[in-house]
Amino acid sequence: MIKVLIVDDDKLVRKGISSAMPWSEFNMEVVGEASNGAKALDFLKSQPVDLMLTDLAMPVMSGIELMRAARQLYPKLHIVVLTLHQDFDYIQEALRLGAIDYIAKVQLEKEQFEHVLHRIHTRIDGLTNINPRMPSQNEINVHYQNVYALVSQDHKSDQKWPLELTSQGEEIRWEVERNSWMWAAPQYGEEQLFHQLKESLDQVPQSTLLVLSDVQQRTWSQIKDWIMNYTETSLFYAYNPHEQVIAVSMNEEYTFSKEPQDEDIDRIKKSWFQTPWAHHDSYYNQLIEQFKSLQLRKGQLMGLLYSIVMEWNHLFARTTLGKISMIHSFESWYEVEEWIKQTAAGIRKSDEKTAYSQEIIDAVKKAVMIMQHDMEQAYTASGLSQQLNISRSYFSQCFKDLMGKTFNEYSRFIRVEKSKEYLLNTNNTIFWIAERVGYTDEKYFSRIFRELTGHLPSEYRQLGR
Template sequence: MIRVLIVDDDKLVRKGIASSMPWAAFGMEIVGEANNGENALKFMEANAVDLLMTDLSMPVMSGIELMRIVREQYPHVQIVVLSLHQDFEYVQEALRLGAIDYIAKIQLEQEQFEEVLGRVVKLMGRKEGAKSAAVQSEPDPLGGAELFVYYSLNPSLDETQAELGVPERAAEAEPGIWYAAAGPAGSNASPQPSLAAVRFRGLTGLDRKSVLQLIRAYGKKDLFYDYRPEAAYAEVDAAECAARDKAGGAAPIEELKEKWAAADWIYEDQAFRTQLEELKVLRMPPVRLVRIFYSLTDEWNRLYQAILDHPIAMEDFFPSWHRFCEWLLEVRERISRAGAKPLFSPEIQNSIVKAMNLVQQRIHEPVSSAEIAQMVNMSGSYFSQCFKQYVGQTYTDYVRDIRMERAKELLRSTNKTIQWVAEQIGYTDEKYFSRLFREHTGILPSEFRQQ
């Protein structure tokens, strides 16, 4: 008999399905019911189930989440979705997670119950036959000492296994991740540009669930740093990977931002290499890395707006550390090219850019030209001369302009008083600030805010 578990948060629906459909005629029996995914998993821990019929929208744990866990922990259980949702995306997600059939509840009023159950039994037979053939031809690779795993570097592109170049024998762990006992054909065969291959070693003693957790966790963070486009595959030791995850700590975010906001990495090769290496050693999650550099991109655009012809833009997605470094190098070259002036030595150019950086960072302080000159190791008069020729305006005009632009941002984005805005950009006198602002924009700060 095929043992069936019905999962739906509506008790009347569960009872109606259990009592109305001719289960016995198709070799089936109802062995249990559950009102959400969590209770379904508890039932499955203590009872054998062959077929799971589940709704998608349920409290506590949704049907989609239930399907993901069942697929991992009970791969032999087959799944039929019974739901009110007829949206294409829901259907696609359910089928991608291994559902053999998707039945809208409204269909139960239009079709004969015998037709529904007959189709389910037929689909179960086909899938069981495919599973049996696979088992006979090749053992489950998750039980071996090593494993080759294939990762889509950009899962959002929704490329198929064949389009990515994943071997046909590879099984899917989840969307965008496949595994197999053998690696790419030929020891020097590099995978497709949008695919990464990884050889995991030292898996002896790990059960199926632990192996799947390992390869998923690796794909979320470490793959980003380990991927090399020129290599056929990366080598990963399971024990080292687990130890590295435990050793991870919090990244010094403010310290990082301060270093990358400074100009040293732009004009000094060694500083650039050192900061890159320090950043990579942290191995922070790619999402956090991207978030930090999004804010730094805004900072660079503020710092170098006087010399850039158009703002620096950050890419929406970085598939790997390799591509991130390429983008960072492009940004570095663009800023240095924009600031290159044949009349000045590299040392003078570096000092002027550092001065621009310091002004931005100390925008709330009344820092004079002489003080900034001293900070960048230049005499006051020579600094003023070089600054005007390099930037295209005097130090005083430059400071006033960036302060007014910052004031505009604060007036747009906050409801703080005009006095507070003035203090944030280095002015203690509200009336003096308002007069300067009107000279710069033609209107008072209060009028600007109203507009």
């Protein structure tokens, strides 16, 4: 049973989520509630919790601060973010801290309860290693020439070994972990074992046969740990349904690279938004190589993809440039790359619907990203059109047709949207927020905010909380 803790400063939200969602259908049980991060940490100390749902904007200790503390104290704890609005910077930070999913409260309707819990349960299931079952002699040194490991990348269901092998003499088969097995046979029976395992690949979904060399003088326990580590690192990126047999040496170390640097993440996001990768193979291949070179863990990769999709849809979902559908789960880089290919096709299809050239579409996208990423600057249509080498009048016309708003309307819109995030997720002053979104006059900022939202910034903050 997965034990769940709900953390939110709104009692009605806590009670609603606790009572309305079909937890038991997904082997989950709500064991506690907390109104802020500090109380949540106290609860975590008192009893075990497997999954924590936490709001981001809370008094005493914010959800981000809670996540940082919980990650250090309880590294195996799964975390899902609850958010009132799709406040992208904070969700991205939460995903980079290890959150496995997020739930936007405004979109949480009764018919979505089951879908949300199924998605969360699937992700927990894919990230949780079942305790391996190993024989008592697992510390005995191996005397075989090679060890064979059949690993399935399909973690959505329990795979049962589908084939009874025709044994020749002494043969060993052990289950390494769920959906993963290893075999060994004496030299005279090894060729037959290899061919039978190779033939069985079609019966096990998303499977790879690893042929491990340099196994002598290692214990079965060491080999098992090596297989699990390789599966979590290199095999995630090496899996290919068209090349299902991989020879590996146990003398090689397969580990993840260091934590990705912010500049590496920014470079990928810039390539995604500001280069025509969906239209040109050279840019596409460059983007793929940038992704793969980071060698991100599955959770980190999911967080990066989520942040890209959310930001894209935040910017372009309601424009002629179209919406991107998120990949909800993946078990290998092969699946991620297939999703990127499909996304590229979707972007091309949306771009083809417009009357403008690809160069103009890319220029408008670049202008939008420049405005989004540096709101303290007072960008003008004249200044950006000059920077992009387009006439001001033509740039203004293209911008309105593609984005659905004039340049000035869009500029005010994104600044007010960003200020909403600051109001709900920080305790900073209105003047501080106004400056961060490009307004040096607090009164003018408040007037613009009220024109677009119907409330003063202080009223909006109070209502949101």
